[in-house]
Amino acid sequence: MSYARALRCRKCGQEYPLQPLNRCDFCLSPLEVSYDYKAMARGLSREELAAGPRSMWRYRDMLPVEGEEVDIGTGFTPLVKADNLGRELGLDRLYIKNDCLNPTYSFKDRAVSVAVSKAREFGFDTVACASTGNLAASVAAHAAKAKMRAYVFVPSDVEPGKLVGAAIYDPILVKVDGSYDDVNRLCTEVAKRYSWGFININLRPYYAEGSKTLGYEVAEQLGWRAPDCVVAPAASGLLFTRIWKGLDELAMLGLIEPVNTHMYIAQAAGSSPIVNAFNAGSMHVNPVTPDTIVKSIAIGNPADGHYALMVARQSGGGACAVDDEEAIAGVQLLAQTEGIFAEAAGGVVVGVLRKLAASGVIKRGELTVASITGAGPRTQEILADIVRPFAVQPTIESVEESIGALVRSA
Amino acid sequence: MTKRQVMFTFPQELIREPIIYSLGHQFKIVTNIRRADVTENRGWVVLELEGEEKDIEQGIAWVTSKGVRVDPVVGDVVEG
Numbered sequence: 251m252s253y254a255r256a257l258r259c260r261k262c263g264q265e266y267p268l269q270p271l272n273r274c275d276f277c278l279s280p281l282e283v284s285y286d287y288k289a290m291a292r293g294l295s296r297e298e299l300a301a302g303p304r305s306m307w308r309y310r311d312m313l314p315v316e317g318e319e320v321d322i323g324t325g326f327t328p329l330v331k332a333d334n335l336g337r338e339l340g341l342d343r344l345y346i347k348n349d350c351l352n353p354t355y356s357f358k359d360r361a362v363s364v365a366v367s368k369a370r371e372f373g374f375d376t377v378a379c380a381s382t383g384n385l386a387a388s389v390a391a392h393a394a395k396a397k398m399r400a401y402v403f404v405p406s407d408v409e410p411g412k413l414v415g416a417a418i419y420d421p422i423l424v425k426v427d428g429s430y431d432d433v434n435r436l437c438t439e440v441a442k443r444y445s446w447g448f449i450n451i452n453l454r455p456y457y458a459e460g461s462k463t464l465g466y467e468v469a470e471q472l473g474w475r476a477p478d479c480v481v482a483p484a485a486s487g488l489l490f491t492r493i494w495k496g497l498d499e500l501a502m503l504g505l506i507e508p509v510n511t512h513m514y515i516a517q518a519a520g521s522s523p524i525v526n527a528f529n530a531g532s533m534h535v536n537p538v539t540p541d542t543i544v545k546s547i548a549i550g551n552p553a554d555g556h557y558a559l560m561v562a563r564q565s566g567g568g569a570c571a572v573d574d575e576e577a578i579a580g581v582q583l584l585a586q587t588e589g590i591f592a593e594a595a596g597g598v599v600v601g602v603l604r605k606l607a608a609s610g611v612i613k614r615g616e617l618t619v620a621s622i623t624g625a626g627p628r629t630q631e632i633l634a635d636i637v638r639p640f641a642v643q644p645t646i647e648s649v650e651e652s653i654g655a656l657v658r659s660a
Numbered sequence: 661m662t663k664r665q666v667m668f669t670f671p672q673e674l675i676r677e678p679i680i681y682s683l684g685h686q687f688k689i690v691t692n693i694r695r696a697d698v699t700e701n702r703g704w705v706v707l708e709l710e711g712e713e714k715d716i717e718q719g720i721a722w723v724t725s726k727g728v729r730v731d732p733v734v735g736d737v738v739e740g
Contacts, residue, residue, distance in 0.1 A: 273665070276694070277694050277706075358739075380737045384739075385739040433738050434737045438737060450737060450739060485739065485740060534704060536669055537729060545740055549735075550736060551731045551736045553735025554735070555735070
């Protein structure tokens with residue numbers, strides 16, 4: 251059973267019943283799910299959680315879902331000790347939380363699994379989202395599993411190749427002839443007009459909760475403890491805040507010691523409104539117009555930007571951006587040291603990790619978890635120039651001529 | 661009549677101009693401020709606009725042409 255009791259405004263504290271609603275009527279701030287933590291603490295133990303399914307749904311009692319979940323096998327992704335990468339960066343206790351290994355290859359499956367479960371519980375027969383890649387695929391896949399209709403809105407300049415990962419699940423793809431801002435505005439209107447479960451609009455408070463499971467898993471996989479440092483990418487800022495919430499809840503429930511984790515935000519320099527605000531010492535995130543190849547985190551007006559800033563500050567963490575070149579170098583370094591092919595956002599995390607370690611912000615001995623949130627193959631066009639094969643004839647002489655020297659020098 | 665919730669971000673040179681007053685006056689829009697923070701060199705205002713759809717559209721186009729950035733209050737809906 252779920253211990254969720256209400257939706258609560260994060261700014262003014264006004265409460266609302268658990269319904270498809272994402273904004274406070276009074277101050278127009280985002281709502282979040284609040285729980286009866288006392289009752290939850292009585293009903294949970296490490297042993298029971300550890301005995302659950304090897305998926306995010308082992309934490310079912312800590313999520314706001316009452317009915318049967320829509321699960322395509324998400325979560326409990328590997329937390330691997332990254333000794334090779336750690337050596338390169340000067341970190342002795344570095345771990346990678348590899349969320350590339352979710353069913354649709356990104357962490358979005360965590361959030362969408364909860365949102366679509368909730369949509370079905372609320373009686374919606376249709377779910378929708380606006381996305382350029384990862385979210386689209388995840389929503390379409392979960393809708394297929396739940397036998398629901400899915401509408402996916404995409405800006406007209408998205409390359410068709412990027413949408414294959416969504417189209418395979420047969421959603422209704424709607425290409426909007428307009429700018430990115432036009433799509434934003436249109437979808438807000440669409441969400442008002444039709445009675446759909448719009449994943450990141452009226453279902454957003456539930457969508458957000460799914461991401462907490464990443465924090466739970468990290469702590470459980472470390473043997474029920476919080477790391478010293480977490481580096482995670484921020485687009486809307488939602489995942490970043492929920493990793494923290496996940497750790498914080500575990501401590502509140504007495505399942506881990508009090509959390510003293512420093513949380514570091516990683517953004518691409520071409521779309522870094524949260525990092526800008528952090529560096530300016532402001533608590534308000536001024537929107538920017540994104541200009542970066544790191545499309546999966548190119549959000550200029552982050553919905554949870556303010557809250558991500560709060561987490562970075564309160565946890566004694568920070569915020570850091572790297573440019574596109576450093577992001578690509580990060581993707582390559584991660585692949586070539588740990589065998590993990592991440593999307594460019596993962597490269598941003600590695601680039602930021604490198605900077606924070608080099609400047610001594612993250613210390614060599616600190617137990618650090620880098621959150622890799624999506625897999626590389628969906629956006630491999632940004633790496634096209636790394637493919638430089640040796641061309642040979644099908645004869646041993648040709649092989650010898652072409653790569654013989656290389657083989658001998660190895 | 662329709663309602664729309666938006667965030668205006670003002671650059672320094674517009675802080676002293678009565679943009680929201682003019683918006684209500686010229687475009688027959690009722691403006692209802694819910695949250696705001698305005699300093700001498702920057703300002704943002706979260707507000708609800710109520711009026712005819714076409715007046716709101718024209719009003720937002722005018723505010724934008726003045727140099728104010730207009731964003732949906734929910735943040736970006738399009739995600740990666």
